[in-house]
Structure formats: C-alpha cells, structure tokens
Amino acid sequence: MEDPPSANGKTNSYAEFMQAVYRTVDRPVTWFREKVVVSNRPDHVYYHQKFRRVPTIDECYTDDLVCRFEAQQQFNRDKLVDSEIVQLVRQRYKECLISEQPDHTRKCAKLMADFQQVSENFCMKYSDLGPLNNVKDAYMKQKHRMLWERRHGKVGTGMKDQDAL
Amino acid sequence: MTKDRLADLQAGILALRSNPNNALQVVRQMSEHRTMHIKPSRWSWNRFKDFMHFYIMLGAIPAALVITYVNLFIGPARLAEIPEGYVPEAHEYFPHPITRWMAKHINKSYQQEYELMCHHIYEVEYEQKLRKAEHRIKQKMAEKQDTQAYYYQPVTSRNERSIRVNTETDIEMSGTN
Numbered sequence: 001m002e003d004p005p006s007a008n009g010k011t012n013s014y015a016e017f018m019q020a021v022y023r024t025v026d027r028p029v030t031w032f033r034e035k036v037v038v039s040n041r042p043d044h045v046y047y048h049q050k051f052r053r054v055p056t057i058d059e060c061y062t063d064d065l066v067c068r069f070e071a072q073q074q075f076n077r078d079k080l081v082d083s084e085i086v087q088l089v090r091q092r093y094k095e096c097l098i099s100e101q102p103d104h105t106r107k108c109a110k111l112m113a114d115f116q117q118v119s120e121n122f123c124m125k126y127s128d129l130g131p132l133n134n135v136k137d138a139y140m141k142q143k144h145r146m147l148w149e150r151r152h153g154k155v156g157t158g159m160k161d162q163d164a165l
Numbered sequence: 166m167t168k169d170r171l172a173d174l175q176a177g178i179l180a181l182r183s184n185p186n187n188a189l190q191v192v193r194q195m196s197e198h199r200t201m202h203i204k205p206s207r208w209s210w211n212r213f214k215d216f217m218h219f220y221i222m223l224g225a226i227p228a229a230l231v232i233t234y235v236n237l238f239i240g241p242a243r244l245a246e247i248p249e250g251y252v253p254e255a256h257e258y259f260p261h262p263i264t265r266w267m268a269k270h271i272n273k274s275y276q277q278e279y280e281l282m283c284h285h286i287y288e289v290e291y292e293q294k295l296r297k298a299e300h301r302i303k304q305k306m307a308e309k310q311d312t313q314a315y316y317y318q319p320v321t322s323r324n325e326r327s328i329r330v331n332t333e334t335d336i337e338m339s340g341t342n
Contacts, residue, residue, distance in 0.1 A: 037238070037240070040238050041240040045244070045257075046243070046265075047246075049253075063294075065289075
C-alpha cells in the first residue's frame with residue numbers, strides 16, 4: 001500500500017526505494033492481469049438467493065410433518081442469517097476497539113451496547129438447545145420463557161417466592 | 166577357425182574336444198553364455214513409478230491446466246441484483262465457474278432436494294397414519310369383540326388351479342416314474 005502524499009513536500013528516500021522495489025514486481029503483474037486476463041473474461045453475474053417465507057412452527061398442525069420440515073428448514077436458514085448479523089456487529093465493535101484503543105470505553109460504548117443487545121437476543125432464541133437444531137425445542141424454549149416471565153417478571157430480576165405465586 | 170567353432174558352439178552344434186589321453190571326446194554345448202543375474206525384486210518400485218505416472222500425467226497435470234485456464238480466462242462472476250420478474254436458475258447463484266458447471270450438470274439444486282424430501286415425508290407420514298389407524302381398529306375390535314371383519318382374509322384359488330393343471334400336463338407328457 002502506498003503512503004498518502006506528504007504534506008510538506010519532503011520525501012523519504014528509504015520509503016521511495018522500498019516502493020520502487022514493490023513496483024518492479026507489481027507493475028508487470030498488474031499489466032498482465034488488466035490487459036490479458038480481465039479483457040478476455042466474459043462478464044457473467046451471480047445472484048443472492050432470496051427465499052419465500054413459509055408458515056413457522058407455531059402455525060403448523062401437530063400432525064403435519066411436511067409443514068414441520070419446512071419450518072425446520074426456515075429456522076436453519078434464519079439461524080445462519082442471524083449468526084452473520086451477530087458476526088457483523090461483533091466485527092464492527094472489535095474494529096472500533098482496535099482503532100480507538102486508549103479511549104475505547106468512552107468511544108465504543110454505543111457499539112458495545114448494540115453488540116450486547118444483539119448477542120443477548122440471539123442467545124435467547126438459539127442457545128442452550130443442545131447439538132441438534134430443533135425448531136420445536138426453540139419454540140418450547142420461548143413458551144417456557146414467556147411462562148417464567150409471567151410468573152416471575154423479566155428474566156434477570158430473580159425468581160419470586162414459591163408460596164407467594 | 167576359432168570363429169567358426171564359436172559360432173557352432175553358440176548354435177548348439179556338436180563339437181569335438183581333445184582330452185589328455187589323446188582321444189577325441191564328444192561334447193554337446195547347447196547353452197548360450199548368458200547367466201541369470203540374481204538380484205532383489207524391483208516390482209514395488211516399478212509399481213510406484215506406474216502409479217506416479219498415472220496420477221500425475223492423467224490426474225494432476227490435466228486438472229491443473231483446466232483449473233488454471235478457468236480461473237484466468239473465465240473467472241468468477243460478479244454479484245448483481247436480481248432483475249424484476251426474472252427467476253434465476255439454480256446454477257446462477259454461485260460465483261465460481263466450476264461450481265456453476267457442477268450445479269448445472271451434476272448436482273441437484275436446493276429446491277429439487279427440498280421438494281423431494283417434502284414428498285418423501287408426505288408418503289411416509291401417510292403410511293404412519295394408516296398404521297396408527299390399523300392399530301386403533303385392532304384395539305377396538307379386541308375391546309368390543311363384536312366383529313371379525315378386519316380379520317377376514319380373502320382367498321383366491323388361482324394359484325392352486327394353475328398348479329393342478331401344470332401337474333396333470335406334466336404327468337400326461339412324461340408319466341410317473
């Protein structure tokens with residue numbers, strides 16, 4: 001990578017020499033690629049596949065296995081997408097940490113809060129279900145969490161006394 | 166003289182040799198001068214060379230040439246938005262040309278496998294439900310003991326008649342014993 005042009009016009013002869021050495025290798029290779037390789041390639045495209053939404057597990061009858069299979073496949077695809085979203089948010093936060101290193105607690109606070117929120121939501125939906133990806137288990141987990149929240153209040157505020165319930 | 170004798174010897178022709186007792190002795194020397202060179206077997210080494218040649222000349226070099234050509238002169242595709250009203254085929258969702266070719270000619274698409282699985286589950290589910298219904302029917306019949314309908318096995322004598330006809334024809338043609 002070349003350095004940006006210097007502000008006061010002074011050049012560093014060592015840096016210039018190293019860049020000249022780099023150019024002896026880079027120039028022929030770039031010329032070959034641009035004139036010979038890229039010009040002779042056909043311009044073809046590829047697309048990003050979009051899937052239609054199908055009924056989720058809570059809209060399926062209990063004895064409809066085909067509906068359950070489709071809900072399972074949709075769950076798998078959604079899990080992949082959500083993992084990528086968490087990965088992107090995490091990467092943004094990490095890049096902020098590295099670039100703002102001594103002031104990171106102050107400057108990256110919003111990104112840290114975002115990452116905490118996103119990973120908490122992801123874990124609420126997908127974690128602690130065991131090694132196999134089961135959409136019915138995820139649904140039951142949601143049901144149990146809602147029951148627990150109805151009895152004891154928001155998750156994280158502690159369990160109420162059994163007698164008082 | 167000696168050259169002729171040597172040629173005669175190599176051709177396996179009878180020769181005459183003088184012995185110290187001043188008589189001539191008949192000597193038949195019918196072998197050539199070659200001897201067997203006893204050495205360890207080179208079979209494994211030869212087989213190794215054969216395999217190396219086979220896998221490199223027919224495997225690695227053609228594959229390397231094809232892959233280099235495809236990467237240089239066809240190259241990966243670029244990402245684009247799906248145009249309005251156009252349904253891309255399965256092989257147009259991959260960037261690299263070799264994966265595209267395989268998706269087009271060799272592999273089944275995601276949609277095809279998905280629908281095959283859906284149909285398979287539908288058939289299996291149907292059989293499951295039939296079996297469960299049979300089980301419930303047998304249970305009810307065992308409870309109530311009021312019908313033999315499900316246990317009735319319909320019998321055809323088609324096979325027995327054909328066996329009888331064949332046996333009679335055989336006895337007519339070839340007799341007993």
